[in-house]
Amino acid sequence: MTRGRDAFRRDAVGSFEAVRAIRPPAQVRALGRAVEQWGTATGADSRRAALPWRSTRDPWAVLVSEVMAQQTQLARVVPAYLRFLEMFPTPAACAGAPLGDVLRAWEGMGYNRRARNLHRAADALVAEHGGAVPADLGALLTLPGVGPYTARAVLAFAFGHDMGVVDTNAGRVLSRAVAGRPLRPAEAQALVDAMVPAGGGWQFGQALLDLGAMVCVAARPRCGDCPIRPRCRWASAGRGGPDPARGSAAVSTAQTVFAGSDRQGRGRLVDALRRAPVTPDRVSAAMGWEDEPGRAARVVESLIGDGLVARDDCGVLRLP
Numbered sequence: 001m002t003r004g005r006d007a008f009r010r011d012a013v014g015s016f017e018a019v020r021a022i023r024p025p026a027q028v029r030a031l032g033r034a035v036e037q038w039g040t041a042t043g044a045d046s047r048r049a050a051l052p053w054r055s056t057r058d059p060w061a062v063l064v065s066e067v068m069a070q071q072t073q074l075a076r077v078v079p080a081y082l083r084f085l086e087m088f089p090t091p092a093a094c095a096g097a098p099l100g101d102v103l104r105a106w107e108g109m110g111y112n113r114r115a116r117n118l119h120r121a122a123d124a125l126v127a128e129h130g131g132a133v134p135a136d137l138g139a140l141l142t143l144p145g146v147g148p149y150t151a152r153a154v155l156a157f158a159f160g161h162d163m164g165v166v167d168t169n170a171g172r173v174l175s176r177a178v179a180g181r182p183l184r185p186a187e188a189q190a191l192v193d194a195m196v197p198a199g200g201g202w203q204f205g206q207a208l209l210d211l212g213a214m215v216c217v218a219a220r221p222r223c224g225d226c227p228i229r230p231r232c233r234w235a236s237a238g239r240g241g242p243d244p245a246r247g248s249a250a251v252s253t254a255q256t257v258f259a260g261s262d263r264q265g266r267g268r269l270v271d272a273l274r275r276a277p278v279t280p281d282r283v284s285a286a287m288g289w290e291d292e293p294g295r296a297a298r299v300v301e302s303l304i305g306d307g308l309v310a311r312d313d314c315g316v317l318r319l320p
């Protein structure tokens, strides 16, 4: 659905008011320029600069990288990203493959629903967008598994739009440095959009993510090395009081314990199915729950319901 021009004008005015209520817009823009210049001058960190998705503007590759980088460490993402794109270089190649092949390419990544969503997104791209990733926020947000961060990241990092992105790293910087307090999602988005220097969407976005990942880190921010230290509200206040990043928009909290969780059993079964079908008598063992057949049965049903596992008439499980 296309939104009217008046709606966009209202959003823009609302965003400006949201920014001004937090900090003078001129200061916010100056922070944005400082972050961009730091990224340009330092090239951030050679390991992050060498991440393979930073050297492409292919929207499909950028989309794949952003979906993969959610919830998975970058060291594990890199080989999976290269393998995935070799197998599925286009949305059409992905959509044309069985989900089982996509799940095999996803090995080592965890959170297998993301692979299923990417497969469904590829289907939608072929069916509704001629096999291309659209350069449109509303259209991107209709794709399975694509939320506000991923959609904006595709626009900034593939299409070069001047659009801010807020992940957990950016969220820390915004709350600590720009606001000095926890932010609501709409406030964080308004602030980061106001920080993007004209024409600098790609460079600024990468620099902001790097700043949060390398300098303004969660446990012990390295304020002495920070390019925006003089403008940082939290540091200027002596970092007193609670960390503004705690509870702020997009800033992740500690993950639930993996060992012994249902998620671990789900992952083990999908891993086993990547190698071969699993007969009913081996299901509990494949999940590491030999003594908990009831739990295994319940989790198998949830995997089937999610479309990640198929069961034939003999009860044998396999990838779809």
Ligand code: SF4
Residues within 6 Å of the ligand: 173, 176, 177, 215, 216, 217, 221, 222, 223, 224, 226, 227, 228, 229, 232, 233, 234, 235
């Ligand atoms: S000065 Fe410290 S708290 Fe402020 S943005 Fe930099 S690293 Fe983060």
